[in-house]
Amino acid sequence: MKHIKKTWFLVASVMILSLTVVLSGCGAKTEPAKTGTSSSGSDAANQAGSQTSPPENKELILSTTTSTQDSGLLDVLIPIFEEKTGYKVKPIAVGTGQALAMGEKGDADVMLVHAPDSEIQLVEKGAAINRQLVMHNDFIIVGPKDDPAGIKNAKDSVEAFKSIAEKQALFVSRGDDSGTNKKELELWKKAGLGKPEGKWYQSTGQGMGATLDVASEKAAYTLTDRGTYLAKKDKLQLEILKEGDASLLNIYHVMQTNPEYIKKNNPNAARMINEHGAKAFVDFMISPDTQKIIGEFGKDKFGQPLFFPDAGKDENSLGK
Amino acid sequence: MLDTVIDGLKKGLILLFSLDREVLGITLFTLKITGTATLISIAIALPLALLLALRDFPGKKFVISLANLGMGLPPTVVGLWVSLMLWRSGPLGMLRIMYTPAAMVIAQTVISTPIILALSTAALQQIDRKLRWQIMALGASPLQMLFLMLKEARYSLMAAVMAGFGGSISEVGASMMVGGNIQNYTRVLTTAIVLETSKGHFDVALALSFILMFLAYAATLWLTFIQQRRYRNVYY
Numbered sequence: 001m002k003h004i005k006k007t008w009f010l011v012a013s014v015m016i017l018s019l020t021v022v023l024s025g026c027g028a029k030t031e032p033a034k035t036g037t038s039s040s041g042s043d044a045a046n047q048a049g050s051q052t053s054p055p056e057n058k059e060l061i062l063s064t065t066t067s068t069q070d071s072g073l074l075d076v077l078i079p080i081f082e083e084k085t086g087y088k089v090k091p092i093a094v095g096t097g098q099a100l101a102m103g104e105k106g107d108a109d110v111m112l113v114h115a116p117d118s119e120i121q122l123v124e125k126g127a128a129i130n131r132q133l134v135m136h137n138d139f140i141i142v143g144p145k146d147d148p149a150g151i152k153n154a155k156d157s158v159e160a161f162k163s164i165a166e167k168q169a170l171f172v173s174r175g176d177d178s179g180t181n182k183k184e185l186e187l188w189k190k191a192g193l194g195k196p197e198g199k200w201y202q203s204t205g206q207g208m209g210a211t212l213d214v215a216s217e218k219a220a221y222t223l224t225d226r227g228t229y230l231a232k233k234d235k236l237q238l239e240i241l242k243e244g245d246a247s248l249l250n251i252y253h254v255m256q257t258n259p260e261y262i263k264k265n266n267p268n269a270a271r272m273i274n275e276h277g278a279k280a281f282v283d284f285m286i287s288p289d290t291q292k293i294i295g296e297f298g299k300d301k302f303g304q305p306l307f308f309p310d311a312g313k314d315e316n317s318l319g320k
Numbered sequence: 321m322l323d324t325v326i327d328g329l330k331k332g333l334i335l336l337f338s339l340d341r342e343v344l345g346i347t348l349f350t351l352k353i354t355g356t357a358t359l360i361s362i363a364i365a366l367p368l369a370l371l372l373a374l375r376d377f378p379g380k381k382f383v384i385s386l387a388n389l390g391m392g393l394p395p396t397v398v399g400l401w402v403s404l405m406l407w408r409s410g411p412l413g414m415l416r417i418m419y420t421p422a423a424m425v426i427a428q429t430v431i432s433t434p435i436i437l438a439l440s441t442a443a444l445q446q447i448d449r450k451l452r453w454q455i456m457a458l459g460a461s462p463l464q465m466l467f468l469m470l471k472e473a474r475y476s477l478m479a480a481v482m483a484g485f486g487g488s489i490s491e492v493g494a495s496m497m498v499g500g501n502i503q504n505y506t507r508v509l510t511t512a513i514v515l516e517t518s519k520g521h522f523d524v525a526l527a528l529s530f531i532l533m534f535l536a537y538a539a540t541l542w543l544t545f546i547q548q549r550r551y552r553n554v555y556y
Contacts, residue, residue: 061419070519075503090419092500105409107418207518269408272416 060087060277063100063108067137067179068252069093071227071306073297080293081284087277096179103128103255106262106269110278112285114252116315123255127262130278131255133315134285135294135307138249139183141242142212142229143169143221151221156245161191168200170220174211175203179250184223187247212236225250230302246319251310254285286311328526335527342504347531350508353421354489357428358436361484364429365437366477370466372437373444374452384441390434395427396493402427403497419500424508427494432484439483443476444469475547482543486536509535 068074069091078089092099092108096115102108104127111128113119114136122128141151141160149169151160164171165188174181188196202220204211208228215222216236229240242248256278262270284290291309298306310318335343372384404410406418406426417423447469455465470477492510499506501515509532516525 059416066518069515072519090500090502090505092419092502102407105407107407107409266409268413272408272413 055086055274055277057272057274057277058086058088060089060110060274060281061102061108062089062091062110062112062281063098063102064091064093064112065096065099065114065179066093067114067225067227067250068112071298073294073307076293076297077285077290080290081281084284085277085280087274087280089281103257106257106259106266106273108257109274110254110256110281112252112254114250116251116253119253119255125261127258128255129258130282131253132282132286133310133313134252134254135291135309135311136249136251136318137307138226138243138319139180139223140226140229140240140248141221141223142215142236142238143241144219144237145239147241149221151241154242157187157242157248158190160242161187161193164221165191165193165196165200168198170218171196171201172211172215172218172220172222173201173203174208175205176207178208180208180223180225183248187223190247212238227298227302227306230298230304230306233302244319249319251315251318252307254282256282324522325526327523329530331523332527332530335524335531343528343531345504346507346509346512346528347535349421350489350510350532351535353424353495353508354428354485357425357488358432358481358485360425360429361433361436362481365433365440365484366470369437369440369444370469372441373447374469384438387434387438387441391438393431393434394493395431395491395495396497398427398430399494399497402430402494406498418498419502419506421499421506423498424495424506427498428488428491431491431494432488435487436480436484439480440473440477443473443480446476447472478543478546482539485539489532489536 062078064074070093074091074093078091081087082089092102094102096113096118099108099111099113100115100118100122103111104122104125111119112134119128119131123131141157143149143151149160149164149167151163154160154163173184185195188194202214202218204214206214208224209232211222212224212229212232213236214220216238219237221241222238226243229236229238256275257273259270259273259275262273291311294307294309295305298304372380372387402423403418405412406415406423407413408416408418417426451472452465452469455468460468490510492514495501495506495508496511496514499508499511501507501511507515509528513525513528513532516522516528
C-alpha cells in the first residue's frame with residue numbers, strides 16, 4: 001500500500017510539473033507575439049493623422065474576404081500601412097459572412113468586404129461606422145471566340161444570359177456555392193430562368209481555375225472573376241464576351257467596428273477594439289496614394305489592373 | 321498533371337536548396353509550432369497514460385474511451401472551439417492570443433494530446449503484468465519502476481509521439497482558424513499550401529507540399545531506424 005501511495009504522489013507531482021511547463025510555455029510564447037511587432041513605426045506614427053504618438057495598442061485585426069488576399073493586393077498594401085503608422089495588421093481572410101460577423105461581435109477592428117446590402121444592414125444597426133467606398137473588381141462572361149449565342153451584341157449581362165439559355169448554348173457553372181456561383185445564379189434569376197436545367201447547363205462543383213479549363217475544353221460559356229481569367233488566359237481558348245455593366249461589379253467598402261455598439265453586448269471585447277488604428281486604416285485605404293497603388297496593381301503581370309480605385313465616387317455611378 | 325508535378329518538384333528543390341527566406345521561415349516556424357505543441361502534449365499525456373495503465377479507478381474505461389474518441393477529433397472542430405474561446409468576444413478574449421503562434425500551439429496541443437494519450441496508454445498496458453511484479457519483487461522504488469516501464473515501452477511510446485506530431489503538422493483547419501494564416505507571423509506549411517492553391521500558384525503549392533512530405537518522411541524514417549535497431553540482435 002505504501003508503494004502505491006508513493007506512486008500516486010509521484011504521478012501527481014509529475015502532472016503538476018508538466019502543467020507548470022505548459023503554463024510557462026504559453027507565457028513564453030505569447031510574449032514574442034506582443035513584442036514581435038515592428039518598432040520602426042514610432043516616428044512615422046505622426047503621419048497617421050489622428051495619431052500623435054506611437055500607438056499604444058498596435059494590434060489591428062482586419063477581417064476581409066479571400067479575394068483580396070488571393071489576389072496578393074493585401075501583401076502590397078499592408079506593409080506600406082504598417083510602415084506609415086506603426087500598427088501591426090492581422091489580416092484574416094474568411095468568407096464574407098464571417099468577415100462581417102467578426103466585426104459585429106467586436107472580434108475585428110476593421111472590415112474590407114464586398115457585400116453592400118449586408119454592409120448597409122450593419123451600418124443601420126449601428127455595429128459599423130465610417131463606411132467608405134474603396135474599389136471594385138468585376139466578373140466577366142467568357143466563351144468561345146465564335147460566340148454561338150451571340151452575346152457580344154447583347155444589351156447587358158442579363159440579356160446575354162437570356163440568349164445563352166434560348167440558344168441552349170453550352171454553359172459551365174461552378175456549382176460550388178461560392179461567391180461567383182451565387183452571382184451567376186442571381187443573373188439567371190434576373191434573366192427569368194430560376195435555376196437553369198438541361199443538357200446545355202453543366203455544373204463542375206470545382207474552383208474557378210478548373211471550371212475555366214472545363215469551359216475551354218468544351219467550348220462553353222462561363223462566368224468568372226477577371227483575376228483568375230487573366231492569370232490563366234494563355235492556356236485557355238476563351239475570350240471576354242461581356243463585361244462592365246453594373247450587375248457584374250464586385251464593390252469593396254472599408255468600415256470600422258463601432259466600439260459603442262459592442263459595449264452594449266460585450267464590454268470586454270469593446271475595450272480591446274483599436275478604434276484609432278481602424279480609423280487610420282480607413283483613411284489609408286481611401287488616400288490618393290493608396291488608390292493609385294490599387295489602380296496599378298496587377299498591370300505589370302496581366303497587362304491590365306485587377307481592381308479599379310473608386311474612393312470618393314458615388315457607388316451608384318459605377319458600371320454606368 | 322504530370323507536367324505540373326514535375327514542375328512542382330523542380331521548384332520545390334530550388335526553393336529548398338536556394339534557402340528561399342520565406343519558405344525557410346515557414347518551414348522552421350512549422351517545426352517550432354508543432355514541436356512545441358508535441359512537447360506540451362507529451363508532458364500532459366505521458367503522466368496520464370502512466371496513471372491509466374498502472375492504476376485502476378472507477379470510470380477508467382470511460383476516460384480511455386474519451387481519449388480514443390479524441391484521436392479522431394477533427395481539427396476544424398478544435399479550431400472552431402478554440403476560436404470561440406479566444407476571440408475577443410469569447411471567455412478568454414482578454415488574453416489576446418487569438419491569431420498568434422500561441423493560439424496555434426494551443427489548438428495543436430488539443431489535437432495531439434488525445435492521440436499520444438490513447439496510444440501510450442495502450443503501449444503501457446501491453447507490458448506484461450508479471451514484469452511489474454518482478455520489478456517490484458526485486459525491490460525497485462516507485463520511481464525506478466516508472467522509469468523501467470517507460471523504458472520497456474519506449475518504442476511504442478515513440479510511435480505514439482510521432483503519431484501526435486504527424487497529426488499536428490499535417491492539420492490545416494485549426495491552424496487556419498486560430499492562426500489566421502498571417503504572412504511572416506502565423507503561416508505554416510499547410511496553410512501556405514491552401515493559400516497558394518487558391519491563388520492558382522500550383523507550382524509553389526506543390527513545392528511546399530514536397531517540403532511537408534519530406535519533413536514527415538524524415539521523422540518517420542528516423543523512428544523506423546531506431547525501432548528496427550532492437551530487432552537486429554534477435555536475428556544475429
